[in-house]
Amino acid sequence: MDLIAVYNEDIKVLISPAGAELQSIQDNSGTEYLWQGDPGYWKGRATNLFPYVGRLTKGCYEYEGKRYNMGIHGFLREMEMSVEDASDNSVTFFLKENQHTLEIYPFQFEVRIGYSLEGRLINITYDVFNTGEKRMYFGIGGHPGFCVPLENGLSFDDYYLEFAENHVPVFVGLSETCFPNGADKEYPLKDGKIIPMYHAMFDNDAIVLRDMCRKVTLKSDKSSKGVTVAFPDMPFLGFWHTVKTDAPFVCIEPWSSLPSRDGVIEDLAAQKDLISLEPGGKYINKWSIEIH
Numbered sequence: 001m002d003l004i005a006v007y008n009e010d011i012k013v014l015i016s017p018a019g020a021e022l023q024s025i026q027d028n029s030g031t032e033y034l035w036q037g038d039p040g041y042w043k044g045r046a047t048n049l050f051p052y053v054g055r056l057t058k059g060c061y062e063y064e065g066k067r068y069n070m071g072i073h074g075f076l077r078e079m080e081m082s083v084e085d086a087s088d089n090s091v092t093f094f095l096k097e098n099q100h101t102l103e104i105y106p107f108q109f110e111v112r113i114g115y116s117l118e119g120r121l122i123n124i125t126y127d128v129f130n131t132g133e134k135r136m137y138f139g140i141g142g143h144p145g146f147c148v149p150l151e152n153g154l155s156f157d158d159y160y161l162e163f164a165e166n167h168v169p170v171f172v173g174l175s176e177t178c179f180p181n182g183a184d185k186e187y188p189l190k191d192g193k194i195i196p197m198y199h200a201m202f203d204n205d206a207i208v209l210r211d212m213c214r215k216v217t218l219k220s221d222k223s224s225k226g227v228t229v230a231f232p233d234m235p236f237l238g239f240w241h242t243v244k245t246d247a248p249f250v251c252i253e254p255w256s257s258l259p260s261r262d263g264v265i266e267d268l269a270a271q272k273d274l275i276s277l278e279p280g281g282k283y284i285n286k287w288s289i290e291i292h
Helices: 099-104
Strands: 004-007 011-016 021-027 046-049 060-063 066-069 082-087 090-096 109-118 121-130 136-138 141-147 159-163 194-196 207-210 215-220 227-230 236-240 249-255 275-277 282-291
Touching: 004 082, 004 090, 004 109, 011 109, 021 282, 066 099, 121 275, 159 249, 215 249, 227 249, 275 282
Parallel strands: none
Antiparallel strands: 004 011, 011 021, 021 046, 046 141, 060 066, 082 090, 090 109, 109 121, 121 282, 136 275, 141 249, 159 194, 159 215, 207 236, 215 227, 227 282, 236 249
16 A cells, blocks of 8 residues: 655655554654664554553453453554545544454444644644444554664664653563563662663563653764654553564553553453543544654
8 A cells, every 4th residue: 555655844754554654754864763664573663552552361351241352452553544634744544443343342433643744743643533322442552663773883772761851650560471460660760761771671571651751752872863752641651672682673652551451351341541432522642753
């Protein structure tokens, strides 16, 4: 399928209709900021997660006494979305329920994902509308990967993640199979706001935080190039690259909710961190990616 391009004098962004996934973010010098999906590490680039974030215990959940199967991060990334509106510097993608989605997720909905550019800033909007007659439960989030290093001659270890404010976030405890297990603990940051980068930090899979500052920058003291992700309405944040590898990227993942609890097949209507949307209700969440 053809990619959609949005651009201005500062950046050019390519997006696939498949899950409205970003495919490229380049500045006007031609530097590529977005991970390019090398399948030797991770074939994704910037997956949009809906209607579930992360894994489900045994790959399934329950709703109104019936069990449904769903893969990791929901089904949106598998779906071709239509272009509802487009201009040189913005585009909105659209999807509604269909026979396939109803078999694994028994809700009627409309979901829109919009991208708009302001200078070097990419504004991203998630818009979910409950078109059905019953309350709808879902999670939503982003999973963009960014190249590390961003310049030749630098290494992964030359980079760090810096939050906009000094604070002590909480590390979400995960089991060996990457399900929340309740063993949450404080996650002290270097100088109050920095996470140094090194490959082994992901040997046990993702680092997931809550109660954190809602703006973080990938940067290096040896380079002027970096990426800032701001997510004012996302209560969880994941950092990840392929486990036990030297993968030259890092994902910065703002999430609205968590995976299912370790060993628990969740009742969708009872999972406390999911978004609950009444019939006819509308949910909007805006976040952004800025390149430096």
